[in-house]
Amino acid sequence: MKRRTWLLGTTAGVGALLVGWAALPQRSRLGIANLMAPGEGDFALNGWIRILPEGGVVLAMPRSEMGQGVHTALAQLAAEELDVPLSSVRIEQAGWDAIYGNVAMLYGFLPFHPRDEEREDGFGRVKAGRWLVGKIGRELGINATGGSSSVADAWDVVRLAAATARASLVGAASLRWRLPVEDLLVVDGFVTHSSGKRASYGALARAAAATPPGRVELKDRKTWQVIGRAAPRLDLPAKVNGQACFGMDVRLPGMRYAALRLAPTLGGAPGRIDASAALAMPGVERLVQLPAYAGSSAGFAVVAANYWQARQAAQAVEVDWRPGPWAALDSTAIARELEEAVRSREGFTFYSQGDAEASARDGGARTLEAWYSAPFLAHATLEPMNATARVDGGRVEVWAPTQVPQPCREAAARVAGVPVDKVELHVTLLGGGFGRRLEVDYVAQAVRVAMDVPGVPVQLIWSREEDTAHDFYRPMHVARVRATLDGQGRPVGLQIRSAGDAISPRWMERALPAFAGPVDLPDKTGSEGLFDQPYGFRHQRIEHVFTHTGVPVGYWRSVGHSHNAFFLESFIDEIAAELRQDALALRRDLLRESPRHLAVLNLAAERAGWDRIPPVAGRARGVALHESFGSIVAQVLEVSLAGGMPRVHRVVCAIDCGTAVNPQIVAQQMEGAVVFGLTAALHGRVDIRNGAVQQRNFTDYRMLRLAAAPVVETYIVASDRAPGGVGEPGVPPVAPALAAALFKLTGQRRRTLPLADLA
Incomplete structure (x- = not known):
């Protein structure tokens, strides 16, 4: 009895500590000046910003540059709030303090519908979940570049760090000149006064390091000169002249x-x-x-x-x-096992609304069903x-x-x-x-x-052969998708059951063994893009069966969205064909309660001339819409067949990514995503026989060739929202839009990736 009482008392004590910890304010991410390595004659003003003697700015950079432009985008945030030219900002690798952890990436693991928080009245489960994850993320400080989260994570902290540094610099000038802070201005890295007094940041840095910032305010959006404007990438010169170090x-x-x-x-x-x-x-x-x-x-x-x-x-x-x-692993057998898992096992329900099964039993209702599959894929980075x-x-x-x-x-x-x-x-x-x-x-x-x-x-x-044969592959997935059409032919119910390996538990075992638990928790990546889709089906049940095939699986660009968009968007096209409706018109009807998505869809359609200009003879158009990583992308692909092979001529892409920090980089990322997505949609597959990966190099793991690259047009929806992701959201709509166009050209419905083999 005493032992039991002690355990209960301990549990209660731990619970009280956790409640007390949760009630504390979230840890500040500004950090202290000594987190940045000092240089001769320069001064750090917090954990992110250091001022050089000549007045230049050094920004601590915790994110990796892999072509997505993050070093430039984050530098733009700092340049804006410090009122300096972008060319005055240098970057250096950040240290290991928790302030540099990527909190926004952890938010992406929460299995909430994107509109759940908007629907909440007060502090509900979504806001509570984000609060808790935010606190944990600030304590753990896991520094990672992924999930299209770098700009979203830096949006508040880097701007605040720069604004705080600016306030200290202005405060130092105020004390030196004995003038009110309100009478001072900052222009191009100088603090000025109408009397003609003027001092560079470099001249004020020593005093600013000892000056409390006082009141800190972020700049009004209306006054921005750097954010929201195209700017040359900081990493470009070194990549052109050969000084860049990969x-x-x-x-x-x-x-x-x-x-x-x-x-x-x-x-x-x-x-x-x-x-x-x-x-x-x-x-x-x-x-x-x-x-x-x-x-x-x-x-x-x-x-x-x-x-x-x-x-x-x-x-x-x-x-x-x-x-x-794993010597007996066979990808063909795995595909059969996944299909059987969908047929025979109940999955984890990520989202349920209404009664999808009951709606299918209503008098006059009919059911439309289709099966889709996507293969294992390798990453095939240019640098092995x-x-x-x-x-x-x-x-x-x-x-x-x-x-x-x-x-x-x-x-x-x-x-x-x-x-x-x-x-x-x-x-x-x-x-x-x-x-x-x-x-x-x-x-x-x-x-x-x-x-x-x-x-x-x-x-x-690693050689290219070892790199291809020993990857951590995008998992193979299979999905059964059912729609219920009521007596008037309206889509009212949606049921999806998919199956495939969980990625996150396997990755944690490898990369974060200290945090990996013995039990797999439901992994959002299995169903993302399905359970959180925007279409107005009154009755929904979206579930996923988690498997463990033995194939090493990992995060692949766009993760679950990369194949789940193909499943869902292809099925929306099938519903439209069943109802003899235009695919765009059906989507418009199903998005009546999702104005952001509808606006993106309409922008892509209008720029592509969907309703106005028919495609030239021998070509067909396909459309797809998908939300991922906080951004919404719609694409219209114009496709033909040449010698039995698909050829994509033009891709019109519309994106709502919130505030576009650098529109030029957004366009570049959409172009890269289209090429990446077309490579996978047309050619991508990894086959496993007797435990060995069959593909070895670019001869049998094909890439899209330069001559086959389409023209890509990108249109950005103006938005006052905080930034969403850009590096990954352009991939998911490519495959379903391509499949839709191919159906118009061939009359054949392609439900299995890749799509290039039309024999």
């Missing part, structure tokens, strides 16, 4: 190179190894065995004076491979996996193109057996991420190799 560009004195080979079957490992011939080759120094780090297969690496020597030697190693536990590491005297230094600096440091520390504060990480530019560089396997491998050559930096480079 992971594979790292060069250090005495550096060695390593090439690896991993077990050909997923989860396999090397058995007997004969490296005698390889070690006798010129420049070859050693072979290092690699355990199965962070979800990878096991293998080995060969270290040599240059990469080509290492690559040739690795291929010369004779090895007996052990197949491992690589990292450089040096291990010496209990310290580890790593150079890596990564989306997750903090988990990379922790992985390096685990492998080397040192405290994490003994790991120094330099984040390089990324030659493509798309979610693949949310993983840490390649960093762990580089550190393990470097441990065998103490004090010598080693650059580990």
Whole structure:
């Protein structure tokens, strides 16, 4: 009895502590000045902003640049609030304090309908969930670049940090000149007064560092000069003149190179190894065995004076491979298993409204049903996996193109057996991420190799073949979609049951093992884009059956939206065909209570001439609409067939991404997303036979060629909302719009990706 009383008392005490913690204000993310490394003669004014002697601004940059323009967009936020030209802002890698964690990305894991918060009256479950996740995110400080969340996360904190610094600079001038703060202005990095007094930020920085900011106000939107305007990208000059440093560009004195080979079957490992011939080759120094780090297969690496020597030697190693536990994996069998899971198992219900099953039993009602599927996909980043590491005297230094600096440091520390504060990480530019560089396997491998050559930096480079055959793939998904049409032919009910592997628990096991739990929780990525769709079906039931096939799965650009948009939007087209309605007209009817979505759809249709200008002979148009990562995108594709192959000529894209910080970057991201989405929609598939991935290089994992790239027109809806995502939302509508156009051309309904093979 005493033990029971003690347990109850402890539980109550912990509960009280949690309630008390939850009631505290959220931790400030401004940070303190000493979080930024000082330079000669400059002064940090908080954890984000440092002022240089000549008056320039240094912005702490916690996000990775992988072509999405985030370094420029965040610099624009700082430049706006500090009233300096964008060219005056420099960036440097942020440190590891929790203020740099990506809180907005964690919001994206909450399984709420986008309009749930708008419907709430007061502090409901959505606002409570966001409050709690916000507090946890500020404490954990998980620094990651993903989920199209970088600008959304920085929107408040970077502007506030810059505005706070501006207030301190103006306050310092006020004290120096003995003039009221209200009488001072800031213009192009100078504090001025009508009397002619003028001082640069550099001249005021020392005093500003000791001056409390006083009242801090963000600039009125009407006065913006930088935000909302096209501006040249800060990373462009270095990429043009060759000074940009990607992971594979790292060069250090005495550096060695390593090439690896991993077990050909997923989860396999090397058995007997004969490296005698390889070690006798010129420049070859050693072979290092690699355990199965962070979800990878096991293998080995060969270290040599240059990469080509290492690559040739690795291929010369004779090895007996052990197949491992997943040697029987077969993607065709997995597809059948997923379909059976949909037929026989109830899934987790992400959203339910009305009574979808009862609506299907109403007199006069009829049901329309279709099955859809999407294959495993590889990331195929232009720059294959690589990292450089040096291990010496209990310290580890790593150079890596990564989306997750903090988990990379922790992985390096685990492998080397040192405290994490003994790991120094330099984040390089990324030659493509798309979610693949949310993983840490390649960093762990580089550190393990470097441990065998103490004090010598080693650059580990994966070949394209290893990169394709040992990815963390977009999971295969299958979906059964049903609609109920009432006696008047109106769509009133929607039931969707999908099946596929959960991504988030698997990723946490690999990248955040300290936070990975023993039980899988429902993973929003399985049903996102289905349960949170905007169409006005009165009765809905959206569920997902979570599976665990054994195939290593990971986040892939647009994640669940990338295939779920194909399922849902293709089915909307099928409903329109069943009702003999125009696909655009049906969507307009179903979006009567979703004005933002309707506005985006109408903008794309109007710019494409959907209602006004018929396509030229031999071409057809398809339309699709999708919301993801806080942004709404509609696309109209104009398509023809040439020699039996689809050819996309024109893509008209409309987007409501809230405030467009840099419209030029938004347009660039839509163009890149269209090419990425077309590559996947036309050609993308990974086949697994006997536990081995069959695709190896771009010869059999095809990319869209330059000659096949369409003209992309982007139109941005003006908005006063906070920014949504841009890097990922342009991908999901591509495949369904393409499929809709192909149906008009061929009369065949394509429900399985990819779409290029029309035989």
